[in-house]
Amino acid sequence: MRNVVRRIKTNSSLDILILFSEATLYYFFSTLAQVLAALVALIAVLVHxxxxxxxxxxxxxxxxxxxxxxxxxxxxxxSPCIQID
Structure with missing residues (x-):
C-alpha cells in the first residue's frame, strides 16, 4: 500500500505533513460521490x-x-374590501 505525502506550506516556519494511504483516499471519494448522488436523487424526488x-x-x-x-x-x-361589479 502506497502512502501519499503532501506538504502544505504555511506562513510560519513549520510545514504541515498530511499522510493518506491510497485506499483511504479511494474510499473517501467513492463514498462522497455516492452520498452526493443520493442527495441529488432525493431532491429530485421531492421537487417532482x-x-x-x-x-x-x-x-x-x-x-x-x-x-x-x-x-x-x-x-x-x-376579501370583503374587494368589490367586483
Whole structure:
C-alpha cells in the first residue's frame, strides 16, 4: 500500500505533513460521490412531487373557475374590501 505525502506550506516556519494511504483516499471519494448522488436523487424526488401537487392544485382551481364562468355564477369574493361589479 502506497502512502501519499503532501506538504502544505504555511506562513510560519513549520510545514504541515498530511499522510493518506491510497485506499483511504479511494474510499473517501467513492463514498462522497455516492452520498452526493443520493442527495441529488432525493431532491429530485421531492421537487417532482411538489411540482405534481402544485399542478394538480392549479388545474383543479382552473377547472373550477372555468365551470363557474360557463355557468354564469357570481365570482367568489376572497376579501370583503374587494368589490367586483
Amino acid at each position: 412531487f411538489r411540482i405534481n401537487a402544485l399542478r394538480d392544485f392549479l388545474v383543479g382551481d382552473g377547472n373550477a373557475i372555468l365551470r363557474r364562468t360557463e355557468q354564469k355564477e357570481k365570482p367568489i369574493i376572497l
